[in-house]
Amino acid sequence: MRTSTIKYINVNGKLMDLAEPQVMGILNVTPDSFYAGSRQQTETEISLRARRIVDEGASIIDIGAYSSRPNAEHISPEEEMRRLRTGLEIINREHPGAVVSIDTFRADVAKMCVEEYGAAIINDIAAGEMDAAMFPTIAQLGVPYIMMHMQGTPQNMQAQPHYDHLLKEVFYYFSQKVQQLRDLGAKDIILDPGFGFGKTPEHNYQLMNHLEEFSIFQLPLLVGVSRKSMIYKLLGGTPDDALNGTTALNTIALLKGADILRVHDVKAAVETIKIVQKMKACAATF
Template identity: 45%
Template sequence: MKDKNNKISSLLRYRDKVLDLSTPRVMGILNLTQDSFYEPSRNQSTKELLTTVEKMLQDGADILDLGAYSTRPGAIEVPVELEVQRVQEAVQAIRKNFGEVWISVDTFRSEVAQRGIAEGADIINDVSGGTLDEAMFATVAQHQIPYILMHMRGTPQTMQSMCNYDNLIEDIYEDLMKKVRKLNALEHNNVILDLGYGFAKTLEQNYELLAQQNKFTTMGYPILTGISRKSMIYKALDITAAESLSATTALNMYALNKGANILRVHDVKEAKQVVELNTLLNQ
């Protein structure tokens, strides 16, 4: 993100809140669906949601990411009305019970984004990077809300058939830069980059991308890394998502050393410990 003088800033700003990203931050995943790939992350009632939020905040979460539409490969489609309802109820409940915590809404639909913002969301996290709803860029620019721009091809239903690249790093870099320019043209600079691990990438491509993640820091925007318990981990090790915490923790440390400013995770406590140790190592 850039300040008014068009210089890169480490401060995430929205409304009256400021979050300093010069120290890496942890985003806790809160799924409001029945079919997210990692079952313990699912929250089927407001009571379950608030219990999970309380634990995440106690464990040190800096941001809560609400997802009401699973984007795992082959995920079923969710009607927009249902996604709106899930987001509205969740944001209202969190605001009522936990005050001014940073809330991110994970959606590729501008209508859902609009409702989330109206209810008090602070960040829009778009896995499609604006490709699945042409009104998304205008929506986030209108509100000047922090926007997580992720790289993906196709849809959650088709993305795994779209993994052919001329040059993986250059193609993803250029795709993200092209979209950043479109946002900048709308006078929106409040951007966070997500390279889209697991989205239209093979297992091998995910590791190539992670190994070269630091190259994307030259774009001048913070980087969010979301690899928690993903198939790139458990398939590589021939284990299950439930067994992949230690491997996720190891890769999160690697991601920090490759320029990550935000870790998006299921397991907040462990990620927070990784950030604390990484900070000690880099003093």
């Protein structure tokens, strides 16, 4: 078990303390997310989902309008913006002051959400690989930036994922990206190993097994394994059956240094954090 260095990120001018791990609740304004329970399209559905995320204790709402599941349909920037505007208007009206993260790989979408709707964080599955303007835009906006490791694109990432040395390649990828962002003046950088993105189930469990080694970057670490295929392909069933496996992996991730859990099931994640934090506190006073 590793005790994380205390980290902070600046969200809308306020420091979010990651000494206690935070929960990011997923709100997908899409018709085709891999987990049907996370798809919200009508105003009523979006409103109810946002309310549940807040009521169950998440400190961040992560809203996405472009499905990144394998073989996902590619939609235009205009359609992505339209969906996000609908969701953000509802969140801003009903939950003013909520910390909102935007799940997008497009710089113009990120800019619109931050400048027009006050979004606090950008969550990019492509780490700038799918839009060369993303890194300069992030530096200009000055918002925390979550960059994920992905091999390929959502349309082809699971075709034939291959690594000669998984951990070394992921670490090298992040070291280059972090330096590029630092050179541009970006400050609050969060790493996401990208479970399920261009990786086989074996790759995913190898990454989880070595998760504590990401502490070498001395940056906040986000883990998103919620109801993913690495769980239900191992245990059987579908995403609907994967909550127990999600909780097991989230527990392991927390013990290995995860600072943010990105989840569909907020209440379960909040409870997991409370139990792990209590255990760590008792260990520290033994």
